[in-house]
Amino acid sequence: MYSFNLSGGVGMSDAELVAYMQGVGQAARRAGRVMARADTGVKNQALVKIACEIEAQAGDLLAENQRDLAAGERNGLDAALLDRLAFNPQRIEAMAQGLREVAALPDPVGVMSDVCYRPSGIQVGRMRVPLGVIGIIYESRPNVTVDAAALCLKSGNAAILRGGSEAIHSNQALARCIRSGLEASGLVADAVQVVETTDRAAVGALLRMQEYVDVIVPRGGKGLIARVSEESLIPVIKHLDGVCHVFVERSADLDKAVAVVMNAKTQRYGTCNTLETLLLDQPVAARLLSRLAPLFQEKGVELRGCAQCREHLPQMLAATEEDWYTEYLAPILSIRVVDGLEAAMEHIHQYGSQHTDSILTQDYSMARRFLREVDSSSVMVNASTRFADGFEYGLGAEIGISTDKLHARGPVGLEGLTTLKFVVFGDGHVRG
Structure with missing residues (x-):
């Protein structure tokens, strides 16, 4: 993880923040290449190890979550938002169980379809492959950190996760569990990076990192999704309203x-x-x-x-x-x-x-x-x-719902975090 001692981002200059986010993007791009070739068994092992780490660190997760809840009460968060923010033993166990459920899902990566012979003698088909690096911007619920990490990992992608400032301590505690599980399974730890700064400018920087990030997924209220849609230089999977x-x-x-x-x-x-x-x-x-x-x-x-x-x-x-x-x-x-x-x-x-x-x-x-x-x-x-x-x-889990028409539409599960490329098989064939 490319890191500064951010202290929540207070006092960072614009140049420091941009340098930090560029480092995150570079690390994610490198990790994405590793994840694209990761075996299904290794990815599943990582998900299970992350689940075990979350269970083992339940006490730390509850303590860090209490820091966020106390700050939220001081800042006047209403009861509904505090409830969305809160951990308890049942919610922690639900996160661990969710990871195991994703591990049990079929892996879409590498699946080939529509393979057929052409008149020239070549075989042409399609292979499902990861999107690459997915940036996810979300609010309030720290369990999204685990859900998003699980789906991105299983689909062979690297992830940059930017949670809300109100959940910074909870999210960083979960990030430690995720990194530990990745390292224990032999995968690159930078496959999932949780942005360490609460500075809102980090969102703007992420939305402009088209050289490192392939897709942005906003999860939150209409205001957040509208801002991401307007500012992003990167394709966005989103819906604004559910009328x-x-x-x-x-x-x-x-x-x-x-x-x-x-x-x-x-x-x-x-x-x-x-x-x-x-x-x-x-x-x-x-x-x-x-x-x-x-x-x-x-x-x-x-x-x-x-x-x-x-x-x-x-x-x-x-x-x-x-x-x-x-x-x-x-x-x-x-x-x-x-x-x-x-x-x-x-x-x-x-x-x-x-x-x-x-x-x-x-x-x-x-x-x-x-x-x-x-x-x-x-x-x-x-x-x-x-x-x-x-x-x-029947998708098992979803990263969100898309009302767009290109790429993914409706609930976006593992397959929605992949794309298709053409593959061609020949035996010395040349075009006449």
Whole structure:
């Protein structure tokens, strides 16, 4: 690890910070070449050794985490942020278990596909290979340090991790565990580097290091992701908003529809795959509203509706134009009555964020059209939007969700942290 005695970055000059980050980038690029040729068994061994080290250092992790929690309380962090920041024995064990689960996943690196003979006699196919060096910028939750390290290591990449200043001591304690596990398995310790400085300028420097970093992954709030997207000179895997929709089409089984809608909205409020706008087909709107309204009232969910909704439920607040664009991440739901599939898809195209959208229907042709025409990273039929998750999709784990269209789309697991290159097999073939 290329390192200064940073003391949290206080007092560093701009030149010192740039030199430090350049050193981190150079070390990561060297480590990336080593990781690209690492055997699956060695990578798995490293993940297990890191898990064992985290368990062995649980006392140190708790002590360092307490330093962050105390600083957070002094700095006025609210209860929700403090909870996201906090370690306990169960969360530490969950991190170790997560590493073992990643070790058990199939290794995508080196897998060849679509190999076929060409008329010239050569064989052409594709091989899955690591992206190289991945920079990950995140906030609050120090467990992301372990999740990100695990996925990058298993996919054969080197990682530069820049966590939030509020978790600096926790993240550095985890970094020590990761380095120890890498060294014990014979892998280069610089394969995972956790940036040591809390200086925000380090983020800007990382976003300009295109000679060393191949991809940036931001994990955090909309403000962080927007800044990274605007400033980065490096390709970014990201999503800004999760404005997710459920459209209940007139042929839907209403009992199932009630269950799915309630799950999509109330199972968890603060996730990017939570339902934010409910679209009701006109013929079933009144019946559904009469059934859903008391259930949402019991859950404390505030409803904001269009004029037609309020004809059926006058006590409902009026939805504004801004509501249709809003990712609430809270017990608030906007509801709109639409006249058929075309109107529902038009609403989603205008106001959606290309994250996750679902149709509830018993009409096969309607379902097929919705799947084909709704341009989102996850499109569902008769299922809750809460299933838009790497674990639920069988990826084992995810680094985040992408609403971009190039490279990775939807939950990004191990395969999303790799790319494909063409490979050609010949036997002295020359082109005529």
